[in-house]
Amino acid sequence: MLQTISILLENKPGALLRVTGVLSARGYNIESLTVAKTFDPELSRMTITVDVEDRLRAQVIKQMNKLVNVLQAVDLTDAPAVIREMVLLRVRCPQESRTAVLKEAEIFQARVVDSSVEGFAIEATGDPEKLDEFIDVMRSYGEIEVTRSGGVAMSLESKKLKLQPPVPAPAALQTT
Amino acid sequence: MQTTGAIQDTGKSPETGRLMTGAEMLLECLGREGVDCFFGYPGGVTLPFYDALYSHHIRHILVRHEENACFAAEGYARATGRVGVCCATSGPGATNLVTGLVDAMMDSIPIVAITGQVTSKLIGSDAFQEADTFGITRPATKHNFMVKNVHELPQIVHEAFYIAKTGRPGPVLVDIPKDVFQARGHYTPVDNIHLPGYRVFTEGHTGQIRRAAQLIWEAERPFVYAGGGIVAAGAAPELRELVEMADLPTVCTLMGLGALSSSHRNFISMPGMHGSYAANMGMTECDLLIALGTRFDDRVTGQLQQFARHARVIHVAIDPAEIGKNRTPDIPIVGDVKRVLQRMIKAMQELEAEFGAKKKDARRVWWDLVRGWMEEHPYDRSRDEKIIKPQHLMDEIDRLSNGQAIVTSDVGQHQMWAAQLIRFNEPRLWLNSGGLGAMGFGLPSAIGAQMARPDKLVFSICGDGGFQMSVPELATIASHALPIKIIVMNNGYLGMVRQWQTLFYNNRLSAVELDCFPDAEKLAGAYGFKGRTIDKPWELAAALEEAVKEPGPYLLNVKVSPDENVYPMVPAGGAIYEMVLGPPQPVAVA
Ligand SMILES: Cc1ncc(C[n+]2csc(CCOP(=O)(O)OP(=O)(O)O)c2C)c(N)n1
Ligand SMILES: [Mg+2]
Numbered sequence: 001m002l003q004t005i006s007i008l009l010e011n012k013p014g015a016l017l018r019v020t021g022v023l024s025a026r027g028y029n030i031e032s033l034t035v036a037k038t039f040d041p042e043l044s045r046m047t048i049t050v051d052v053e054d055r056l057r058a059q060v061i062k063q064m065n066k067l068v069n070v071l072q073a074v075d076l077t078d079a080p081a082v083i084r085e086m087v088l089l090r091v092r093c094p095q096e097s098r099t100a101v102l103k104e105a106e107i108f109q110a111r112v113v114d115s116s117v118e119g120f121a122i123e124a125t126g127d128p129e130k131l132d133e134f135i136d137v138m139r140s141y142g143e144i145e146v147t148r149s150g151g152v153a154m155s156l157e158s159k160k161l162k163l164q165p166p167v168p169a170p171a172a173l174q175t176t
Numbered sequence: 177m178q179t180t181g182a183i184q185d186t187g188k189s190p191e192t193g194r195l196m197t198g199a200e201m202l203l204e205c206l207g208r209e210g211v212d213c214f215f216g217y218p219g220g221v222t223l224p225f226y227d228a229l230y231s232h233h234i235r236h237i238l239v240r241h242e243e244n245a246c247f248a249a250e251g252y253a254r255a256t257g258r259v260g261v262c263c264a265t266s267g268p269g270a271t272n273l274v275t276g277l278v279d280a281m282m283d284s285i286p287i288v289a290i291t292g293q294v295t296s297k298l299i300g301s302d303a304f305q306e307a308d309t310f311g312i313t314r315p316a317t318k319h320n321f322m323v324k325n326v327h328e329l330p331q332i333v334h335e336a337f338y339i340a341k342t343g344r345p346g347p348v349l350v351d352i353p354k355d356v357f358q359a360r361g362h363y364t365p366v367d368n369i370h371l372p373g374y375r376v377f378t379e380g381h382t383g384q385i386r387r388a389a390q391l392i393w394e395a396e397r398p399f400v401y402a403g404g405g406i407v408a409a410g411a412a413p414e415l416r417e418l419v420e421m422a423d424l425p426t427v428c429t430l431m432g433l434g435a436l437s438s439s440h441r442n443f444i445s446m447p448g449m450h451g452s453y454a455a456n457m458g459m460t461e462c463d464l465l466i467a468l469g470t471r472f473d474d475r476v477t478g479q480l481q482q483f484a485r486h487a488r489v490i491h492v493a494i495d496p497a498e499i500g501k502n503r504t505p506d507i508p509i510v511g512d513v514k515r516v517l518q519r520m521i522k523a524m525q526e527l528e529a530e531f532g533a534k535k536k537d538a539r540r541v542w543w544d545l546v547r548g549w550m551e552e553h554p555y556d557r558s559r560d561e562k563i564i565k566p567q568h569l570m571d572e573i574d575r576l577s578n579g580q581a582i583v584t585s586d587v588g589q590h591q592m593w594a595a596q597l598i599r600f601n602e603p604r605l606w607l608n609s610g611g612l613g614a615m616g617f618g619l620p621s622a623i624g625a626q627m628a629r630p631d632k633l634v635f636s637i638c639g640d641g642g643f644q645m646s647v648p649e650l651a652t653i654a655s656h657a658l659p660i661k662i663i664v665m666n667n668g669y670l671g672m673v674r675q676w677q678t679l680f681y682n683n684r685l686s687a688v689e690l691d692c693f694p695d696a697e698k699l700a701g702a703y704g705f706k707g708r709t710i711d712k713p714w715e716l717a718a719a720l721e722e723a724v725k726e727p728g729p730y731l732l733n734v735k736v737s738p739d740e741n742v743y744p745m746v747p748a749g750g751a752i753y754e755m756v757l758g759p760p761q762p763v764a765v766a
Contacts, residue, residue, distance in 0.1 A: 010372065062496050066495065066496070066497050067373065166370040167368060167370075168368050169367050169368050169369055173209075
């Protein structure tokens with residue numbers, strides 16, 4: 001089963017690689033990964049979807065939490081959380097099915113972002129399974145091209161994050 | 177004044193502070209961290225640093241290969257508990273450090289490694305002697321940094337030391353481009369360490385500590401399994417107090433030897449693949465395993481399902497990721513083992529009246545059993561009249577050391593015999609590459625240890641294989657007249673590999689024969705110190721004494737019986753109670 005991990009980390013060079021290194025060093029393949037900076041520009045939020053054996057999941061989270069650049073890594077797989085993904089999809093469709101395609105897009109609450117004689121470019125968001133269906137449906141109308149964002153997740157639990165306050169440096173480092 | 181350690185990348189230096197170059201700043205920081213000597217090898221991009229060093233009081237030891245700079249820094253750190261520092265140039269210098277870094281990582285040794293990098297604007301252009309040191313060493317270190325600007329240099333260097341020595345210690349690398357060494361900036365002392373993602377757990381959970389204390393009193397067959405964490409935390413006095421208070425049989429792992437004095441009456445021996453019968457049976461039969469500063473390494477546990485199969489487990493470790501990694505404990509305690517033990521001892525004192533005497537009889541039966549195992553199958557210390565047995569050699573070194581000398585070891589059979597047979601009455605006397613098992617460790621680590629502890633007798637026990645991996649360091653030893661006693665246990669083989677080929681590969685000895693070992697007297701003589709080769713058992717004691725008496729370095733090449741195997745041995749993948757106790761006995765043919 002896929003594991004969804006949400007990570008708050010420092011927005012620093014190499015920080016991303018340290019996190020993915022925990023997975024690649026154990027031979028795990030990352031299914032998806034998204035990362036962007038947070039409110040605080042010094043921090044980034046990352047969501048990783050990865051296939052990890054059940055018995056090793058806790059270990060992977062601990063290894064990530066151990067990284068100096070990581071403030072918090074949590075497993076959202078079985079926790080209350082929302083996971084959303086975005087799809088950009090181009091579908092090439094004949095004139096006669098254009099209305100049907102638009103109708104389907106509406107059902108999936110997707111938005112048309114470009115339209116041409118050849119077909120449409122459509123943007124959809126939702127949970128990954130719903131987007132799988134959306135893509136299947138669109139494929140039935142004609143040739144498609146798809147870009148997926150990978151999941152972004154947010155915990156619905158109000159877990160307190162304890163920040164490590166700055167540590168006073170030993171006196172020896174301060175006196176001149 | 178910097179109020180946070182957030183990287184200042186403004187290119188503008190603080191207004192205050194002394195103006196100096198990056199190279200001078202680095203030396204200033206090393207000085208403030210209390211570094212008195214470090215180990216390194218210069219090159220193109222570290223030229224500005226070495227130039228600043230020329231007129232600085234910090235001592236630099238020029239090794240003969242960068243791998244040995246890291247091993248020597250480890251020897252320094254392992255012998256003292258202080259941070260060991262090594263330095264290498266970019267590209268090949270940095271890549272040569274990697275084995276040492278991984279070694280320090282595996283054994284949790286505090287190291288700060290400084291590497292030079294090509295000038296900032298050349299990074300990424302495949303410049304001469306460029307390597308992606310930051311990328312290569314990421315999984316080889318506890319953390320690493322690349323300095324991009326001279327103004328952030330002091331903060332990074334102090335953070336590197338802080339990370340290296342706090343929590344679970346480990347190696348930290350700081351990669352510094354040449355232009356950063358050259359750039360000038362105002363040096364302002366660092367007044368705080370700002371690492372928002374770096375957490376260190378020290379105290380341990382109060383409730384769990386109390387529960388553990390009660391379990392220890394209630395156990396009928398308790399057993400202490402003490403590891404390198406006791407040494408790292410400086411928790412040997414607390415360990416001793418605990419062990420004496422509840423009269424607990426105790427084993428120390430390969431990394432933990434000396435955590436409880438080998439001469440202590442509660443000390444059993446080392447457990448694991450080449451551990452003693454009593455240690456492994458104790459682990460197997462105990463009803464409470466008290467694991468302190470240790471990580472259930474596969475070389476200790478053998479087959480996990482069968483390991484301590486009757487026991488409840490208390491596991492104290494500073495690294496939360498070690499808890500439950502290999503064995504799920506009944507009482508997990510994340511914390512500094514010194515602090516946790518202090519609190520546990522206090523809790524035990526409070527509970528002593530209530531529980532202390534309850535299990536006395538059961539405990540006596542348990543001790544009888546353990547002592548029985550010890551007497552039944554002690555380590556083999558046998559000698560031979562015609563040939564020097566490896567055990568004889570270690571026994572003699574033990575006699576001379578009397579639990580006091582620093583002994584560094586390389587990796588192989590000699591390491592196991594040394595660990596079995598030499599006593600260590602304190603922590604930080606037995607220095608070896610435990611987790612990584614890196615051949616080539618023995619000699620350079622002795623350099624670091626002897627630099628750090630000039631007062632100490634230092635033996636460096638090497639195999640004839642491993643010795644030749646670090647033979648260039650004889651020059652470093654000679655150059656500083658370090659009175660290290662280099663003892664080569666020469667069995668003519670890559671002995672440990674030969675043992676496995678003998679036992680598990682039908683004695684097909686493939687690529688393990690070491691012919692052509694250099695003449696020790698001539699080799700040492702070439703470097704200007706004394707050396708000798710012996711092969712007669714009756715020469716051994718006197719030859720070792722002569723080596724110890726010699727004021728300078730000494731190379732003693734001891735030819736031992738080539739076919740000896742290390743026992744007991746738990747075959748890989750086996751349960752630790754399935755020990756092979758010795759060679760098959762010859763069967764009389766009727
Ligand atoms: C760098 C490195 N390469 C290979 C090994 C595998 N290895 C483990 S023990 C050993 C044999 C060591 O031979 P020697 O130094 O003569 O010691 P002995 O076992 O004979 O005492 C080898 C090759 C290793 N541990 N480290
Ligand atoms: Mg050998």
